[in-house]
Each structure stands twice: as structure tokens, then as C-alpha cells.
Amino acid sequence: MKPAELLRARVHALWQKKGPVSAALLPFAWITGLVVRRRKRRALAQPAPPSALPTVVVGNLVVGGTGKTPVVIAIAHKLRALGWTPGIVSRGYGAQQGSDPRTGQGPLDAAEFGDEPALIARATGAPVAVHPQRSRARQALVQRFPDVDVVISDDGLQHLALSRDVEIVVQDARGIGNGRLLPAGPLREPAAKLAEVDFIVDNGAPFSEGPAAGHAADGVSFDNGRIDGGGQAVETSRPRRGRPERIGMRLRPTSAEHLSSGVRVAWPDWVARHRNTPMAAVAAIGQPARFFDTLRGAGLRLERALALPDHDAYEQTPFTALNQALIAITAKDAVKCGRFADPRVWVVHVEASFSDPSWLDRLAKLLGDAAAQRH
Template sequence: MSQKGPVSPPYWYGEGRPPLPMQGLSWLYAAAIGARRWLYRRGWRKRLQVSVPVIVVGNITAGGAGKTPLVIELVQRLREEGWKPGVASRGYGRQDAGTARWVQADTAPALGGDEPVLIAYKTGVPVRVDRDRVAAARALVQQGCDIVVCDDGLQHYRLARDIEIEVIDARRRYGNGRMLPAGPLREPPSRSAECDFRVVNLGQGGEDGAAQSSGFGEWQMRLRIDTAVPMVGGRTRALSAFAGQRVHAVAGIAHPQRFFAMLRACGIAVVPHAFPDHHRYQPQDLDLGSQLPVLMTEKDAVKCAAFANAWCYSVPLQAELPAAFWVALLDRLDKLAPRHAPDGR
């Protein structure tokens, strides 16, 4: 497999013990996180509210677990229910990260961040990137949004929230259970119990038995891929058209193996090319050595659109959750203060 850039240390997910220096730093990190959480619980650091409901979708591990597909599906469901959602994001990895800005479908990913640009493209709702999520939420309210969805931000305690949704990778879960940098945890595992909903990302079709990795009180989410969209125009193709063929698969996400496994589950012979999460692609990155079809995630496609060729395809991802999850979530929203109700409800 072609692998470029940094990857998670192998000891994060069970291969050996972390080096002693990493363990020492982990204890210091855990103490700092604990002190910060204590200050917020005591009220010595203030949580700031906005006048509309706030839903935070995040995880307590470093790296991705499937938050963005869930955010996209959540926004679409909220719109169907009559809400006017907006999305707040830090826009990790973008240039000039200290500048707040509105993100649209045609915003350069280097300025808006790859995930915010993808969310704007897929949903069409207002998307605001800002290191200060309170400021981002307030800007969305001023824009006319009556509910704010935060893409990531469980650890951004300063913004008060009404609902927290934790997303968990079914295969990797919490790894070795240690805090950064000795393990993948940004917060202790006990933080999970504080979240209103825990969604376990099983990948496509349970991702080779990962469906067994969900437990009591957890909602299962599957990711579905079934089409490939030409990046320079042309008809959308069913992924089944690539079954039995060799393709280059490109993924610059936190867990690229998940995307490769999903393609293989469709009967496609994958030549994998893994890049770091939030990788800034250059034209030479798509010089893969042979003229095979190139299938990539939508998150990668928004960054490669300017120099894609006729061999390149974007593979849309659809998050699927049980109907009971949406019933429970919408019921929770209905029980909030009447001032939070959208027009017509």
C-alpha cells in the first residue's frame, strides 16, 4: 500500500507498549484535561449559550471516526423536519486558521477546510468556520439559523450545548485506552457516558464483522457507497461497474483503510494510496503509475477537483442509522424550551 505522511503510532491500537516518555506526557495531558473539566464543572470557567439549540457531533479520540457523514445526514434530516440548520466548524488544517469565514461549495478547501467545504457542497446550509465556536454559533444565528450543528467540538466546553453525539469507530474504538500522546484519547473513556447519544460507525455492511463491536446504549451507523461520480463531467456510474477491476483508491482521511475495505466489499480490486488526514493534494499526487480508474472519497475530491482528469471519480458516502435513532433525537429536540421550536412546529 502506498502510504504518505504520518500515521497513528502502532501502540495506540494494541501493538506494543507506549515508550515511557509518551506515558509520562500522557499523565501530564490527563491532569491538564482533568483540571480544565473541573473548572467548567465548578462554574469557574463559563459556558456561553446562544438562543437556539446546539448539537455537537464529535469524538473523544484523535482522528476521524465518521463525524462528517453523520453531520451531513443530520443536517438533511433537520431540514426535512422544518428546522433551518447551520454548521459550525473549526476548519482544521486550513490556511489563515485565525480568520473566521463563511464557507460555500466553491470555497477553496485550503481556506475553508476540506470537511466544511464538503458539508457546504452536500447540504447547501450556512457553514461558518472559526476557532471560536461560540462566535461561529452566534454568526449562524444572525444568519437566520434556528439550530446549530457543530462538526467536532466535544472538547470545546465554552459553547453550551443541548445535545452531544459521540461517534465511535467500531473497529478501533478507544485503542489502548490511554490519553494522548501514549494513546488516542483526547478525554478519558468516562466522558462517553456524558454524551446523549453514542453512535458506532460500522462502515459498509458491518465492515468485516465490526457490527459485533457495538454495545448497550449505542446506535449503529453504516456507511453506504454505491456510485462513482466522474470529476470532469459525464454520467454517474454504479460501483458495481468496477467489480472485478483493478483501481487506484485514494484516501486522505483519518482511517483510509475503512474506505479501501468498503471498495473491496463491492468486489473491486483496490490498489490503495493512503495520504495523511487533511492532506493538501498536488497534481503529482495523482500520478499513480498506471492509467487505472482513480476512486477517491468526496473529502479528497473537493481538494483534487482543480487538476482531476477523466480517470478520476468521487465516491459519495451515505450515513444510515436506525429510524429509532432519529425518533429519539427529534423527541429530545421537541422537549427543549418552546423558544427553540422551528417555524410551524
């Protein structure tokens, strides 16, 4: 693990408890809270202009990846299967940002659109628009692709300039950490936000023993509009629908793709073929340990695990420094590594599996109701 990634892992570990370091940073967290409250009051006083299209935002409360992208992909697939024509908007983190939004469809250049939008575009075939101001991205998306009738925002929960009809929070095993705001904790906004959203998706939650739908997040309990561990819920211009519904999610490997040739092999067959092969793995994602644990859990012989900074641009190949016979990477890394002609590299593709798949139908109904109200 590189020094920057080691430091990041230690910071996330510190944020899981209320120790002396966190306490020392509380004055700065209060400033964060003040900024968040001012933004919400401003948004309530001057609501974001409504869009002609229903919009769902998929975001998180904590810093770092929680598994939003697979949820976005699953939603896009479901909506298309139900007859919708979804489009995606994103900030395009890591891309070479210009003054105007970028739009595209199909295989996109990660350097221009960002790795996550490029991955979503390839996985779903949906049109994509990127810009730090997601409302401008949505406007550009509609202008370029007039057939789009529903918008999915990849991240943007805190981007209040983007009007939305449905909000989804994706959490992982960290939950809300120590419940404190940045930099004393991992939260971008108070945990009270969990009381306002429509769905909470728990990445990694065990299905057989996961919490029932409508229960609060770990360390947090709903009680008459209040939520312990993050302060009082703030009013919002978006209509409330009662308690959030909570869904368990696991990321299940489905296949491995040879990066150079594009040949795909079903995951069980690929694991059986390479179970005893010395292997390395490289990941530039929010939580690389999850990827490495997936490989180890499959019984693969993982000798080297190289964690790179999230959204790393892969300006130089990291593969030449690895001497293992096989190298596994994630699909998010693959959109940036196509130019590296290393025959050892395989891409592990995953898909989201939910404790209650019918939640996507209920999501679609909320969007359909929102669309009907516009006519």
C-alpha cells in the same frame, strides 16, 4: 503508503494495547489528564454563554477520523426534513485561518473553509461557519444566516467554550483503544466522557449482533456514574439524561461520480461496469484503509492504494504517478481535486446507514425541547 502514513498506522496499532511503549509514556498521559481536568473545572465554574439556538456537537474521543462527517450530514438532512433550518460550525481544519470567522453556503473553497466543511456544505446545502473558536463561528453563522434555528458542530466535543444541548460521540472499530490518554493512548479525554453523552454511534458495528442501546463502549462499562478504563466521570454543566443510547452505523456506497464531467452512476451499476478494470485509489482521510477495504469488498480490482495524510491539501496531483485505468477517491478528496483534469478519476459517494434510524427523531426531540426552554 507514504512514510508519514505508515508511522501513523503503527502508532494507532500501538495504542490498541498496553505495551511497554505505552507504559513509558504514562507520565505524559498524566499531564494530559491534569490539563483536561483543569479545563473541565474551569468550564464548570464559568459555563460557556448559552446560545439562542439549540446546538448538537458531533465529536469523538480518539485521535483520527471515526466517521463524524457522514453523521453530521445525516443529522442535517433529517432536521431539514422535519422543518428545521440547520447551520454547521466547524474549526475548518486545514483552511487558511484568518482572525475572523468565515461563513458561506453552497460550493465552498476547501482552502478557505477546510475540506470537511466544504464537503458538508455541498452535501447538505446548509450554511457553514468556521473558526477555531466555535462559539465565534456560531455567532457569525447566526448573524449571516438569521433563518438558521439549530446548529450542528462538526467536532468540538472537547471545545468547552461552545455551549451545547446534545452531545454525540462517533467511534469506529478502535473503540477507546488501550483506554489511555495521549500520548500513551489515543484518547483526547478520559473514557469517562462516554457516560455523559446522549448518543454513541458505532461506525462499522454489525447491526445484527451489535450491542443494545444504552450499553457501554468496547472495554468500558457504566456503573453508577463511573466508567472502567478512563477514570471517574467529571461533572458537567449540561443536564444529564441517563445512560447514552448506542447506535450502529455503516457507510454504504450509493454512487460514483465522474470528477471531470459530473456524471453520476448508481453504485451497483458502476461496480458491474468496472469490476475487471485495473484500479487505483487515493484517500487523504483519517482512516484510509476503510475506503480501500470498501472497494475490495465490492469485488473491484484494486491494484494500488495510496494513503495521503489526513486533510492533505493536494497542492500537486498524485494521479500522474498512477498508471491504472481507473482511480477512485472519496468525496472529501473531491472538494480539493476539481482542478485536476484527469478523466480516470471517479468519486465514491457514501451515506450513513443506522441500525435504528429513528434515533434521529429522538435527537430532534431533544433539540426541540431545548428550543422550547428558550422561549
